[in-house]
Amino acid sequence: MPPPGFAIAISRYFPVPVLLLGTILAGIPAPSAGSTTVYRQAADTLDHVAGTVRSADSGTPLAGAMVVVESTGGNAVTHGDGSFRIAVPDAERHRIRIDRLGYAAVAVDVQPGEPAIVDLEVAAIPLPDVVVTAVLSPTSANETIRPSAVFAQEKLQRHLAGTLAQTVASVPGVAVTSMGPGTSQPVIRGLGGDRILMLEDGQRVGDVVNSGADHATAVTPSSARRIEVIRGPSAILYGSNALGGVINVVRDEVPRAVPYRPTGFTTLQAQTVTRAAGGSGQLTVGVTGHMPLRVEVSRHQGGDLRTPIGTLAGTETDTWSVAGGTSWVDDWGYAGGSFRFYRNDYGIPGGFLGGHTTPVRTEQERAAGRLRSVIRPGQGFEAIELDAGYTWYRHHEWEPPSILGTLFERQIASGEAKARHAAWGPFASGAVGARVSWEQFGFGGALYSPNTERRTQAAYVLEEIQLDLVLIEAGLRYDRVDLEPDREELSDIGHIRARSFSAVSGSLGALLRVTGQFTLGASAARAFRTPDVHELYSEGPHLAANSFDVGNPSLETETGLG
Structure with missing residues (x-):
């Protein structure tokens, strides 16, 4: 039962970034050719399609329209004067699709070297379902193999809380464990800790939330644009151990498009039960025609x-974060980088039966940098995604008066390459990729655990097959994990030594469309999880959790079916 009190969340959203509008409208069918007027202008340089988008009623230019070349996937957003220009590989005629909120979407043929004026008819446009992006390709939430939940816009405002777990707690099957207002952790279908993957823009957070019930997730939800709770075969793209599911916090820290005018939002929150208050702000501007800048x-x-x-x-809390990102956006895709710094100070209560004698103060610090590039090469490939990242994390637990009880440190360097293809042979779409990472764990205080290095390599493939009314999705993933403590010794918990693990995990799902509004889905998955560093090598008191941690260096892999 929640504590007495109530929470207030107030948000003001400025114009939504035009790329998101284009994504939302991607499923709207184009009207007949009779509703669109196309004029030819003077000749231009070949190997580019260009033109101007206007309102058919007033003839005024339309900024913020998404223009996509269907044959290559190249796209652009119209400028303030309604103009666009997209490179194409040849001088043949190309079909372009134009979407803009409040106007009927159209598809027209354009000849390179002959810029066109396209007039859009004003139309009431029914918006499609919420779009899920942490799957193989952007998909309506009711068309995923297993139930998915998306928090965005008004829904995110209604459910926004001080922690990520409390924000998604209303999803069926999701519960929350907590040792205080600052420490809540999500549990999905009874699975928590390392059996749930926590992501920011598709990348792992890199904290130590799975090593203790007193640890908080190092993610602030207040600046999220969207939060997705994903289960099913697509979770295999992110890790073999995601049997519980994936929680993806989407911020678009590396901007994917240049807004035609500044866009952003502000959020204010207040809560009576803890006398809490907070807020966040995010702004994206176009520095040049190719370079956006995002700050938060x-x-x-x-x-x-x-x-x-x-x-x-x-039980007090104090959390703050700053972030920034930029990119270069062109016809071929985009490339850029981002950084984020996060700090969270919170308390763990004590002085009662079953707890430690006095409250414990915890300090979290996390710094993360990321490089990301998405290339749209055409030739059957929707996109090639390249990611590299580095995360540094430090976690102090202080006992009164100022005694260091436990120290955790973690560094992660990772790289990933993923290729998404369009229809190819029997496959409607698919992805193949590989990921490598290096991690360094450090420990201090009363917890006696060896500093440990972990190296992981993974390769995966996920494919979709469309058979009339049935969609089949299948995935396969291979992972290898090597753990090497900084010393080998015989201790009270056993023989501390290097360990290596490898396994294959897979998933299979099917979705049957019974009617236009009703679908029936089923899925099965085999997941594997290697023992965590703490499960293998921990030895000593963890006072904030009021526990004495004992590892087992001989643990084997955990396999789950679901």
């Missing part, structure tokens, strides 16, 4: 939790 800042503070029998001391 957030802050959230809360006092001790108030209950009917008094105040629970040691």
Whole structure:
């Protein structure tokens, strides 16, 4: 039962980035050719399709329309004067598709070297279902193999809370574990910890939330554009151990398009039960015609939790983060980078039966940098995605007066390449990719665990087959994990030594469209999880969790079927 009190979330959204509008409208069928007027202008350089998009009623140019070349996937957003220009590989005629909110989508043929004026008819446009992006390709939420939940716009505002777990707690099958307002962790269908993957823009967060119930997820939800809770075969793209599911916080930290005018949002929150208040702001501007810039800042503070029998001391929170990102956007795709710094200070209550004697203060710090490029080469490939990232994380647990009880440090460097293809042979779409990572774990304080290095390599493939009313999705993934502690020794918990694990995981799902509004889906998956560093080598008191951690260096892999 939630504590007494209520929460208030107030948000003001400025114009939505035009790339998101183009994505939302991608499924709207084009009207007949009779509703569109195409004029020819003077000749232009070959190997580019160009033109101007106008309103058919007033003749005024339309900025923010998404123009896509169907044969290559090349795209552009119209400028303030309604103009666009997209490179094409040859001088043949190409069909372009034009979408804009409030106007009927159209598809017209354009000859390179003959710029066109396209007039769009004003139309009431029924918006499609919420789009899920953490799957093989952007998909309506009711067309995923297994149930998915998406928090965006008004729904995200209604459910927004101080932590990520509390924000998604309304999803069926999702529960929350907590040792205080700042430590809530999500549980999906009874699975938590390392059996759930926590992602930011598709990349792992890199905290130590799975090593203790007192650890908070190092993600702030207040600046999220969208939060997705994903289960099913597509989860294999992100890891072999995602049997519980995937929670993906989407921010678009590396901008994918140049807005034609500044866009952004602000969010303010307040909560009575902890006397908490906070807010966040995000702004994206076009520095040049090819370079967007995104900046973000957030802050959230809360006092001790108030209950009917008094105040629970040691439950205060103080969280803040800053982030920035930029990219170069062109006809071939985009490439850019981003950074984020996050800090969270929170308390763990004590002084009661079953807890430690006094409250414990915890400090989290996380710095992350990312490089990302998405190339649209055509020739049967929708996109080639290249990602590289580095994350540094530090976690202190302080006991009164200022004694270091436990220290966790983690560094992660990773790289990933993924190719998404369009229809090819029997496959409607698919993806193939590989990922490598290096991690360094460090420990200190009363917890006696060896510093450990972990190296992982993975390769995966995911394919979709469309058979009339049935969609089949199948995935296969191979993972190898090597763990090497900084010393080999015989201890009270066993023989501490290097370990290596490898396994194949897979998933299979099917979706039957019974009627236009009703679908029936089923899926099966085999997941494997290697023992965590803490499960293998931990030895010593973890006072904030009020536990004495004992590892087992001889643990084997865990296999799950579901």
